[in-house]
Amino acid sequence: MRTITTELLNRVKAKWQAPAENADPSMKAYLSRGFINELFQTFTIQEGSTLEEVDVTVSRPETESAPAEALALALDNGVATVLSKLLPYDDMVPWVTEYQVATGVSSVAIEFDGYWDRDFNTRRFNFVTEETPWLFYVISGVLYAQYGQNGTPTALASDVSKVAAIRGWIPANGDQANDQGLIVAYIKTDGTMFCKPYCVQADGEKAWEIEQQITEFVGTVSNLALFRTNDFRIGFMAEIAGETWWTFSERNYAGMSYWPDMLTGQYTGITAIELTRIEESDLTIQDETLAGDFGLTCISINSDSFTAGTCTKGEITGPSEITLEFSQKVTGNLPRLVRLLSVTNSDKSLAYTVNDVSLGDNPYKMKITVSELLDTENAALVTIGEYTIYLTTGNGEMLPVAPFEVSVSMFKQPYHFINLAGRFSTKTITLTEIYYSESSNQELANLTGKYVGATSAILTKVGGGDV
Structure with missing residues (x-):
């Protein structure tokens, strides 16, 4: 608390507060606030005697x-x-x-x-x-x-x-x-x-x-x-x-007593990338499609041991269906992946609408279904985000798959067609021998044919009848 000087105190105690008495007190109000923050306030809703x-x-x-x-x-x-x-x-x-x-x-x-x-x-x-x-x-x-x-x-x-x-x-x-x-x-x-x-x-x-x-x-x-x-x-x-x-009543443990802690993490890089062998063909043909397997490391957040799993295969398995295969069993709520992954064409210029994600014909496969028809002649691209796919190891440990993109296509063996065309360049064709089976009692044979570019055909008589 400030100490008031004797001179100022005497001025305050003076009976007349006026300039003639060497006093001219004044006050300025810089902030005014009414009493509107009562704990309870009463309001009228309706009035009437009934x-x-x-x-x-x-x-x-x-x-x-x-x-x-x-x-x-x-x-x-x-x-x-x-x-x-x-x-x-x-x-x-x-x-x-x-x-x-x-x-x-x-x-x-x-x-x-x-x-x-x-x-x-x-x-x-x-x-x-x-x-x-x-x-x-x-x-x-x-x-x-x-x-x-x-x-x-x-x-x-x-x-x-x-x-x-x-x-x-x-x-x-x-x-x-x-x-x-x-x-x-x-x-x-x-x-x-x-x-x-x-x-x-x-x-x-x-x-x-x-x-x-x-x-x-x-x-x-x-x-x-x-x-x-x-x-x-x-x-x-x-x-x-x-x-x-x-x-x-009894207490209902509603899970709202304290604010939950949220832990977030981020991978700074992939520790290893595993590439599998790609099968090739030495045939030289047009529009040849080569299919291969792509593997990507998934990383465990277990600080004691880092166990890696792989996405071993991606393939178009239907007009609107893609199947990814993993090295370990897929687990978790797969339908939620509908809004967490994307399917596009290879250059990402066309996006497909994902409408279902489920297990394939075994727990190692994940089936992705889109609304549109896939371009089965060209590769499609599946993009997987962070913390969207989980795998399980043999001892039950859950492994989150790191984000990756996998190129998938319909597997085709390389093929090509060979068309052979022939042409007779001779002007005369001579039939010199006809073979008959000994078990046959017939001595007559009907020969039919068509010759392109031949001007005449000579038939030689054989056997006891006319040819």
């Missing part, structure tokens, strides 16, 4: 963006209506009435289904919602669930007086078997609390499961609420005899 309940949720279409819209399911004189308001919130802009859900309603709730995804900008996991919310409402004691405006109402429970809903945790790593589901909780007319989750099932589809009673609450429950905790549990709140009680 208002009963309202439940609010927000949508977030992308993990990188802020919540985009607030939706409310409001209950006014038994009529349930969906209201909307774009975010960020502006209290001067009124809520918009979207559509009426049902009449004769006594309790309402609204919530989005969705999933958690990683936001690389803020380094946190955000809840990404579906486009359409789930609507829950009670009519004459029956609890209904409806997916959006055009969904078909489904009866979930009977003898219900009040309802609440929340989306439970689902692991961000895709472990849907550990899905807590979209949870709807409700109070029955006898004061007991139940819940019913909408979860992923064994077949991968979602379905409403059987209702479960919250037995931790003892007494008559008159009100309820749901919330999520930061350690991946669902909290249930109940009002019993004027007191608020809560209980929690």
Whole structure:
């Protein structure tokens, strides 16, 4: 803290702060900020003497963006209506009435289904919602669930007086078997609390499961609420005899407790290249195609031992099919290679559309299918990127194949055709001998022929008959 001099302190204490008293204080405001960052703010959604309940949720279409819209399911004189308001919130802009859900309603709730995804900008996991919310409402004691405006109402429970809903945790790593589901909780007319989750099932589809009673609450429950905790549990709140009680679900290990480490590596060069023998022919012919085998080293990232595998063969095996053969078994999710490798003609001026990658007729072969017809008379080029193909050794070690390009063609043995043409240059042709088989009783033979360029033919009589 600065020390104020005696002279300045006396001026501050003076009764009259004026130039005549050798004092003329002034103040400039360089920055002014109002109190708008309260922890909680209260906004008016709807006004009226017949208002009963309202439940609010927000949508977030992308993990990188802020919540985009607030939706409310409001209950006014038994009529349930969906209201909307774009975010960020502006209290001067009124809520918009979207559509009426049902009449004769006594309790309402609204919530989005969705999933958690990683936001690389803020380094946190955000809840990404579906486009359409789930609507829950009670009519004459029956609890209904409806997916959006055009969904078909489904009866979930009977003898219900009040309802609440929340989306439970689902692991961000895709472990849907550990899905807590979209949870709807409700109070029955006898004061007991139940819940019913909408979860992923064994077949991968979602379905409403059987209702479960919250037995931790003892007494008559008159009100309820749901919330999520930061350690991946669902909290249930109940009002019993004027007191608020809560209980929690088991922890869902959702894979979002810490930011995952990512390790990346890069090959600075290929340590070895293996070339296999190319078979040649000494025939001198036009349009001759020579086919050979090309081998490329694939490198293991095992720091203790570097084991090499090879791509031993590339061949066009069909009008739209290429087969690559490797020295070890191909492993991994081959369909993902559709978008990770490319097939072109030899000078890369024409690209083919890859629509399928699968194993060939044995685990050492990988079959690539394109949409177009390949130019089987010329070579095609297959380009393999980094970390796209994996091989397995005899002891089960996985080896990533380093990026390479392999030239493939339809294997053809060199061939050529020889056409022989002859011409008689003599003017006279004489037939001097005809051979007859001794087993034949015939003495007559019919001779037919055609001579090109001969002016006459002399036939010599043989045997006992006329020729």
